[in-house]
Each structure stands twice: as C-alpha cells, then as structure tokens.
Amino acid sequence: MEKYKVILVDDEAEVIDVMEQKIRWNELGFEVVGSATNGVKALELVEKLQPDVVLTDIKMPYMDGLELSRRLNQDYPNIYILLCTGFDEFEYAKEAVHLEIKEYMLKPINAAELSGCLTGLKETLDKEREEKLNVRKLEDYFREVLPALRSNLFVSLIEGRVSEEDYEKFLKAYQVDMRGPLYCCVVFHTSSNHVPDGMAPLLLSMSVEREIKQRLVREWDCQEFIYLGNTVLILELDSENQIVEITDSCDRFCRWAYRIMGAVVTAGVGRTCDNLFNIHLSYGGAREAVSYRVLYGTKRAINIGEIVSKEQKVAELPEEARMHELLRAIQLGDRKEIENAAKKEIEKLHRTAGTISQYNLAIMELVSSFYRFCAHNSTDFNEIVGNAQNPYEKVAKMDESSLTAWIIETAWMISENLKTARNSTSQRFVTEAQMIVRNKYMDSEISLDTVCSELGVSNSYFSSVFKKETGKAFISYLTDYRMDIAAELMLNTNDKSYTIAEKVGYQDANYFSYVFKKRFGVSPSKYRAEHIKK
Known part of the structure; x- marks a missing residue:
C-alpha cells in the first residue's frame, strides 16, 4: 500500500x-x-x-x-x-x-x-x-445511477405522486436544472400492431427511442425517459408559441419513422404549464392526445390544444371526472348502480354531441375510458369484450338502446372480472400469510408489520382482507396458532412451561401463561395435569 x-x-x-x-x-x-x-x-x-x-x-x-x-x-x-x-x-x-x-x-x-x-x-x-474511498465510491455510484433516479422522479411527477413540500427537495437532490419558464410533455406511442417483417415490437420501440434521442432530444432542451412502453419527453419552452414548433417537429419525426423504419408512431403533445410540479397535467393531455389517433390517424403528432380549438363544443374534462359515476359503480360491483350510471352516460352523450363528428368522438372516448380503466386495474379489456371485432367500430354502429345495453353488460363484465381478480389476490395474500405463520410462529419477532413487509402490502389493506377471508384478525390468528402448538407440546412432551413458551415465540414465560390461560381457561401446568389424567 x-x-x-x-x-x-x-x-x-x-x-x-x-x-x-x-x-x-x-x-x-x-x-x-x-x-x-x-x-x-x-x-x-x-x-x-x-x-x-x-x-x-x-x-x-x-x-x-x-x-x-x-x-x-x-x-x-x-x-x-x-x-x-x-x-x-x-x-x-x-x-x-x-x-x-x-x-x-x-x-x-x-x-x-x-x-x-x-x-x-x-x-x-x-x-x-x-472513509474517503467509501465516499468516493458512493459518489461514483450516485453519478452512475443518477439518470435512473431522474427517470424515476419524472415518472413520479407525471403521475402526480410528488408532494409540493418534497418537489424542490427532489429537484435539488437529483440535480435537475430545468428553468423553463414553461414546460410541456410529449408522449411517443409506437404501434405494436404494425411491425416490419423480421422485427420484434420491443426492438422496434427501442429503435424509435434511439432515434428520438438522436433527432429530437438534441434539438430541444428536454428530459427523455420510458414510461408504460412509450417514450416521454419533458421540454423546456421559452414561450407558448414554441408548442407549434414542437408539434411540427414531432410530426416530421413520425412521418420520417414510418418512411425509413416502417414504424407507426403517434406523438401526443400536451399543454404547457409554468412549473414542473404541474407537469402531470401536461402529461395527461399528451396521453389523451395519443388516444385520439383512432379519430385523427396515426403517423403524426396530435396537439391536445389544437383538438379542443377545432371541436369547441366537446366538454374538456379531466380523466378522473370522465365517466366517474360509471367507473365508481364498476369498482363497487353493484349492478343497479351500473345500470343507472350507464343511462346517465347515454343522456350526457346525446346532450353534449351537437354534430356527428362530436358524437363519434364521444363514442371513441367512452371506449377508450374502458380501455384505460382496465389497464389501470391490470385487466385486459380485449379479453372481456372478445378479440373478434374492433370495439370502436362495433360501438359506433349501435343505436341508442343497443349502445346502452352494451355499456351495461361491458361494465358488469369488467366489474365481475375485477371482483374475481380481487378475490384471487386476497386469497393468495391470506394463504401466504398463513404459510408464514406456520414457518415462523416460533420467531418472537414475527408481527403484522413483518408479514405485510414480506408480502409487499399495506397493513390496513392486509388486515381487512385477512379478517374478511378468515373471520379473525391476523394477530388473533397468530396467537391461536401458537397456543394450539403450545397445547400439543404440553401433552406430548415433558418440556417446562418456559421452554414451550420459547418454542412458540414467547420470550416472557409469564406473558405466555397469561395468553394460554386466556385461550384455554386454565394455566399451562393445570392444562397438562387435567388432560393427562383423562
């Protein structure tokens, strides 16, 4: 050395x-x-x-x-x-x-x-x-993972999961130097249904991302990352007017990607915002713009602001407000509420759609809302409605009564699917928790917190699921299981009470005796004496 x-x-x-x-x-x-x-x-x-x-x-x-x-x-x-x-x-x-x-x-x-x-x-x-060497290693590691940390931060921002108190702190910690004064989000969606022969969809999507980095990221002041299979850009703008330039630039790229790579790319351009904390609003608009490709076509850039300016009478609602009552009814699983909410959606549809184009657009959005709801709840909408026919085409040709019936039945099938998925997940959590108890009941450290941590769920959610499936709280289940084992040991071994206490996860023999008596009505020694006599 x-x-x-x-x-x-x-x-x-x-x-x-x-x-x-x-x-x-x-x-x-x-x-x-x-x-x-x-x-x-x-x-x-x-x-x-x-x-x-x-x-x-x-x-x-x-x-x-x-x-x-x-x-x-x-x-x-x-x-x-x-x-x-x-x-x-x-x-x-x-x-x-x-x-x-x-x-x-x-x-x-x-x-x-x-x-x-x-x-x-x-x-x-x-x-x-x-210590200096360790600090240097940590600094090197931090620099190495910084791009990934930034990507995670931007994902949290577009999902709206960063609190206002933590916003500035995270920007400083991850060395994000974006000064605006305006910001805008662009989402690039590469179709997996139109892929050149001999190329996998994932490979095509990666190739598109690489070209976006080389052709657009260098052109604009922005941050780029992948989210839900799409390439997302968060751009800094000097003025509102730059949105037009950005849309044109993205449009040129989409046409170039199809001409040169055979990739069907749609770019959704969101509205501007004046700080990164609100970038989730721009992202929501960009993602919504991408969904309009069924109406306005693919291989192009779609600016959500331009769509609204052309269709002035189309109500501009945030995603969480659109079909709120119907989606809530689906979550609750009440058929009557689903029927009432579906009828209200039909009434709203006819009230707001003044032209055929507005009506078709609303129909598209209704189906898209089902798609998005299913995706957010890890459910395949195509499996629910059947893969044989495009639901957009099918629904657009329906009359009012057929459309109402379709919405009700579709919403009910989604609700039943969610219920089955929830029950399956609940049963799996309970089964895994019971297995943990069987394997670790002798460990004095086992608790609701440790089990939830191992299962990756919150205490409140797990507790409600466990109580619903088993009829008792988790701690009661654990205690009863330990007491049953302790009772067996009392009858089948000559171990002292304090030894059995340790074997079933109790370090305090007095507390063990208290719990045992509460369960069986007698102390451990008396329980042994009474049952052995019999």
Missing part, C-alpha cells in the same frame, strides 16, 4: 538526520519525502510535495513551528501536525492545543515514543483514507 508522506522540520540538521535514521519509517507505513530547517522552507516543500504529516520543531528562525502550524491549518487542514521542542513551557503546550495539534513531544525525542505515536497516527490515517 502507498506510504504516507512525511516532512521533517527542525533548525538543527543533525536532529533531522537522527530522526531519519532511528525511526523505521517504512515499517510504520511512512516515507520521509523532504526536510527543512525553518517554517518558510517547510511551506514551500508542503506546496510542492503535498505531505500527509509534518513533524516540526517549535523554535526556529524566520518562522517558528507555531506559526507554521497556523498556516498549515489555514491552507492545508488535512495535514496532520506533530510538534516537538526542547522548551517545556505551558504557553507552547496551550497554543498547541488551541491549534488542534495531534501530538506534542519534548526533545530529545524518544524513538519508541515517536514510533508509538506514528503507529496510532497511521491507524487514524487509514480510517480516513477508507
């Missing part, structure tokens, strides 16, 4: 020679790289050689050791200073303490004492070197 560098400073050259000869520097992990006979020369050497340690006399011409120490503390705070002198005076020692000198030794220097001092100093230097 590399030796720590030392500079010796003393106005007596023979003292320096003695120290160099009597101390086994290399064996102690040090190397004398230079020496000086006064503080001025010592400072020159320090600047040139950058030592780890300076061992200096106090009384010297031109600049004494205390002044040298002050200068070193000011300009080179990482250097360790050892003071030695023939002047055993309190003022020197007091000043040395004030300067945070590590060691203060008297002449003539004892080789064993100095060696011991250097041994301790080496341990200190080794620890500091290791």
